[in-house]
Amino acid sequence: MSKQLPSRERMYKALITKDASFEGIFIVGVKSTGIFCLPTCPARNPMLKNVEFFSTSKDALYSGYRPCKRCKPLKANGETPKWIDTILQKVEEDLTRKWTDEEIEEMDINPNRLRRWFKKHHGTTFHGYVRLRRLGNALGQIKHGENATQVAYDHGYNSLSGFREAMKELTGKPVKKGKDTTVIHINRITTPLGPMLVGTTNEALCLLEFIDRRMLETQLQRLQKYYNCTFVPGSNEITELTANEIAEYFDGDRQEFTVPLDVPGSDFQQQVWNELKTIPYGKTRSYKEQAIAIGNLKAIRAVATANGDNRIAIIIPCHRVIGSDGSLTGYGGGLWRKKYLLNLERSNLKEITESNGQRSMW
Structure with a gap:
């Protein structure tokens, strides 16, 4: 369900004043050009009668608009603002620091x-985030x-008892069992x-899902059950490796991934997910062909069903499975994303094939 938007007049005022505080609140579609933009797009301001407002880029795409090449609304979606990056860097420099409003x-x-x-993007306050980072590092x-x-x-921590209580709150266990x-x-x-959303242990990637996926909360609950884990905001080497390889994939520079995976599940789910990884880049199979492949x-x-339970989007390529009639069905991230991913891979594969053919002529 789409979120409740401000009034048209308020959003239009934010659009013409390039109000950055409305980033993530709405997307604007311009009827005369057929494109959609961020509230801060540097393009010329359209008339109010020529604009249509949406909650998300997905809604704009469904309505037939294409992304603006100037403000790049799809690429910018979800990026961390510079002022947040600045304070996060300070947090990482000293996790023991107790921040005051004055600072x-x-x-x-x-x-x-x-x-x-922080409440919107991490479900906790800034001070709660800092506390979780500190406790996670301590654990x-x-x-x-x-x-x-x-x-x-x-x-x-000024006392060991205070630390024990904080750690118990984080792990749900006394500190002697928290390890x-x-x-x-x-x-x-x-x-x-x-x-x-990326979830990593220190050894492997265990979650990679689009943030707006409806099953995301269910997937997090399943991870907690499988791992008996605690979730802590932050990153490690596996997070960085995942981010780099996903960026290379979207740039057309990567067809295979090296990120180590840990995807607990039933024997049948493991069988299906392993078979998914054998589907070549730029190719598709039907659900029937997948069933035959696992015997x-x-x-x-x-x-x-097992495809839908996959917690590692893109890297375990469930988007490459389609209906027997060639239709796009059953993708948790949304069929519009499935179409984008398949078109991306086919386009890159075609370019590589044509490039190789030209080289062979010489």
Whole structure:
């Protein structure tokens, strides 16, 4: 369901004044050109009667608009603002720092605006985010054998009992058992199709989903069940590797991924997901062909269900499975994204084939 938008008059005023605070609130479609833009697009302002407002880029695409080449609304969707990047960098430089509103204001950042941004994008306040990062880092040290008492004082806690209570709140267990808790680092990466949520352990990628997918909450609950884990905002080497390889994929420079994966599931799900990874880049198979490939023709419907349960979008390419009649069906990220991904791969594959053919002529 689309979110409630401000009035047309308020959004139009934000459009003509290039109000950056409305980024992520609405997308504007220009009827006379057939394109859709961000509120801050530098293009010439259209007349009110010639614009249509949408909650998301997806809604604009469904209505027949194409993305603006100047403001690139798909690429910008979900990017972290520079003022957020600035304070996040300060947080990472010293996770023990206890931030005050006065210190935040000294960076020309409104504390209330900062709080709203973190509630919207991370489901917690800025101070809650900092606390989770600090606790997550501490838990990581304990898991690697550091003394809990020393870790507590190193992370700015004035008493071990205060640290124990904070760690229990994070893991749901006393700190002496907290070292057995798996930490899954949760972060966002941006793509031309909107932001994706990335979940990583220190060894592997275990979640890669578009943020607006309806099943996302269910997938997080399943991860918690499989891993007995706690989710902590942040990133690690696996997060960075995932972000780099996904960016290369969208740029047309990567067809295969090297990111290590950990995707717990039933034996049947594992069988289906492993078979998905054998579908070549730029090619498609039907659900029936997938069922035959795993040696169970009667499991067509079960194969489709397992596809929908896939938690690693793009890298485990469930978007390459289509209906027997060639129709695009059953993609959790939205059929418009499935179409985009298949067109992207086919276009790149065609360019590579034509390029190789030209080289062979010489």
